Amino acid sequence: MKVTFTLNGAPRSVEVEGDVRVLALLQRLGIRSVRSGCDHEGTCGACSILLDGDLVCSCLLMAPQLEGRTVLTVEGLAKGRDLHPIQAAFLDAGTVQCGYCMPAQILGVKALLDKNPSPSRAQVVDALSGNYCRCTGYERLFTAVTSAAERLQGGEGKVENAEFAAERRVVGKASRRIDGEQLVRAEPSYVEDMVTADALYVRVLASPHASARIVKIDASRARALPGVALVVTHENGPSVLYGSAGQNFPEPSPYDRRLVDDRVRYVGDRVAIVAAETAAIADEALKLIDVEYAVQPAVLSIEEAAAAGAPLVHDRDPAIDPLPIGQEKGTNLAAKADGEIGNVAQGFAQADLVIEREFHCPQVHALPQEPHVVFTRMASGRLVIHAATQVPWHLRRIVAKVLDINESRIRVIKERIGGGFGHKQDIVHEEVAAWVTWQTGRPAYYRMSREEEFISARFRHEMKFRIKVGAKKDGTLTAVEQTVLANTGAYGPHCLTVPMNASSKSLPLLRCPNMKFSTRSYYTNTPIAGAYQGYGAPQGSFATQLVLAEVAAELGLDLVEYMEKIRVRAGDMLDIMKILGEGQEGIAQKVSSCGLGECLARGAELIGWGRKAPDDGRCAEGLGVAIIQQGSGLPGIDAANATVKLNGDGTFQILMGGTDLGTGLDTVAVKIAAELLGVNQDDVSLIAADTDVTPFDVGAYASSGTYFSGSAVYRAAEAMREMILTEAAGLLKCDRSKLRIEHHGRIVGGPAELTIAKVAHHTQGGGGPGQLVAHGGFTTHEAPIPYGAHYARVRVDRRTGRVELRAFAAVQDCGTPINPDLAQGQVLGGALKAIGHSLFEEIVFDETGRMRNPNYWDYKVPMIGDVPAEFHAELVEVKDHLGPFGAKSTSEIAMNGAAPAIAAAIHDAVGVWVRTWPFTAERVLAALDEAAKD
């Protein structure tokens, strides 16, 4: 039928089939800003449009409903090269991170400001109430709205941002992210924007059983279906065992899976792969695959997996461990580690108080708006992978292993990532599309459905803790002992390192001479756990910080004063790091700087420590705090490289291996180079994370971006500066040591002034030595540790158990923030994710191992309405000598504070310790009931 409507001011009349959704129609018409994050649930808002001026989900409208109506998308906002004031405000307010949901948020703000030029905070919340954003924590949206409102009324809309590094021009000052404009304009950015019309659609047949052997599989009917190009089962797939963990080689994770196996190990495991001309044909083909299963006993919990004689998850092929990680053949133990410093037994004997508690952290999900998406194609006999990956080189290596080809035959291009959060550190599905393309020669597009994303992408490990703490009467710690049990699921990516990180990011925070940890990670017949921002630290922080809060309560000590007493300090030697290596011996580390004292003090001010609303008998307020840390990459393991090229006009181009997963690393890199080379941010362009073009980098994980990739850029820029000055000295016929670069591109100190542009002209000319190209590589054996203090103020309803988060303050020491507004946004985003995990997010399985809530209706993520009325994120500047301009990592640490801070606040409010997250009303009520029995 014909549908006539107005799209971005232009009349359109299009023929559509009846079952076409507006989302699909608009995409067909070239509108990229409408994206699908929830597969037509209407729960994410990424597809939002303005329909006759109102924000609606285009995925919930059928095309005929457009008849006679007016549609506006972000593509209709900017006038030529001039951004719309709302788009500009979003950039200047540092609101944009991954950008995937930003067009919808911008439209929401437009709809609001069109009707209400001066909205209140509550009205902003309502206007954006249906738009999910996992990156930003929403808070800076309020700033963006204020700025946009001013601009629309003719004002400047200036955004006030904190500034750091007073002696620097570029570093420490807020500026627009370099990829911001393409994101707010919805220019081609993400993998899905690169897909060609001739691509095959890839679908996977998922196992209905938690544990079964495939007795027989018949795909002949599927193969015979017109439009089906390839069906892969265990009978025609590669037999190589590999691991999906995107870690440096050799990985501290097992090789324990095949592309398609004759054994399925969780509900959702791969049974077969189909590639077809359309998604509908591929879906139809899946139904035509006949499978006979021999269902086997499953182990669905850590306890079942650890029991003597338990059915084995990997009963046929023991996993191959590239590094010794403690796997025990013939059991479900995937990895183990133990270590001790001092003498814990002696420490407990010296204690006046010994507390031993158990904690449980069920699985929670990362859930970026963009699911796992990959597009593969052939080019000149080589495989090209357009990926939303944090680890392009690891991806290349693992795909090469699966395809049994050389890495030189593969190119990985990292596109903009619509949210990563560590979740895209694993090779979750890229090898599937790669196999299809390699076998068929056809382009292949595999976009995981939201349900697949829930089930078969990776999520945070379930962990159980037993923690024992010994303390003197004044709180001085004499001993800490952690026992960590982890559920790695059916396969073991990160099965050692994530649980170990629970210890390595919680124990070094404490001044205690005697500490011990024991980690056991088990295979179960549940979906696969893996990397996710925090990487075990949130679980370890929750358990460890909360038991310390109990110690403080038992001893009658103020929790802030207690944290101040027991915390680590600059100059401390962290001997425990020597026993916390990742599958190899660790490195004892000296604390290069520590802003914990400042963080604790500032956070106490922000939250109003010591002041609470009166208890009315039904509801009570409470305050809590936790101190936190993370790392800055993996010393001795990680490596990063960058190249800086001098352009002919004195500007620069960076080729960086590092991966910006929406965090702003590309902008950080440009700012570092601009600062060192005496030019403006706009004078430096960047290409990153393309295995054919840029040098090697391990990728973005373990909080390595700013420190490792940033340091590589720093070194490359330093080398470039040296090359320029050497050339300039030759031209000026003077001593090189007298010359320096000053802003803007001036070379001063010699007998005459020279510009970088003139040096460039000389070196690139026929009489010169050739274009100046400088390389910087970075490896290290030490890394700065970021610290922080997170505070929570809650109100707990004793009758319903409901916990209302009234205020949250995240104060962090990230050394010198290179780009403060983006860094603050990272903190806000991390903190709100952790708040969601603490209050309501939880993956739930039934008794057969089937996930009960693989959708946004039943698994809740924080929306803007969940942002506490007071949501502070502040950075304290701490001098550090290790990172580029003193920078440390910023974002990952922000996941670690909410759970213990909120749990401590709940106790402060109503006197119960809730030791399982999330702290749902039902759990809080149960804890209150239990306490009432005592």
Place this chain on the structure above:
Amino acid sequence: MNVFTPTTVGEALELRRSHEPSFFLGGGTLINGSRWSRPGDLVALGRLGLTGIDLTESSCAIGAMTTLSTVAGSPTVAQGGLAILARAAKDLQRINIRNAATLGGVVGANQAFSDVLPALIALDAVVEYQDAVGGAPQRESVVDYLARRAKERPLILRVVVPRPGPGTRFGMRRQARSAGDLPYGKVVCRLVLDGGRCIDAAVVVGATGITARRVPAAEAAVTGKDLAGADAGALAAAAAAVVAAVTPVADVRGGADFKKRVLAVLAEDALREALGEDGDGR
């Protein structure tokens, strides 16, 4: 699948009759959603002109295709003394759904988790419908309409809400896991007070897993009582009656016993609000 876009009520009814299976399509936020979609043709109602809000001395008639956002923000609805209905519409805390979802669609879909249905029931709302081409519009209570089998629900033209009389007070409470979540408990009450004495009451429970419904025992617990004075304990009795009357569905949002305890609190708090103790009773 076909999507028809009739321009008259008669045309819509004929299309619905002649295509089996087929469904009326209001805003589409439920039926077009992946969770509730059903195979069949759709008869879109967007071009029938079923919008507009008319206020008379006795009632407020709201066109079936009026969006929940319009209801929530309508000065006419507020002027009609129906702020409780506007609040209920806004309890659906996703503006891009509220902007498309229609009041008629909410009634027609009869979702157990609806934020709006308990309020309509508490308000004794009726639907004006047409079930045959050329037939005259008829009316029946929302409760009776919901009691019909889904396939037999006729086309709603308007939802007519009686304007509250003197002394009418309202209370409403809900609890959900998070801001964007469906509620796992909702209670709406309407009290008609003569001084402190309750002379009429409606207590409606929703979001328990089944259609929202009145709880007569809870209403009886407060009717005729001096709620501001000697019979203050009646609120607890009403809350207990709510708990006794419902068996919430256990799901990922919580267990049945937990939800019952929450409902008791919501009921008592809603009644307190109606009495002006917590909230403004509107």
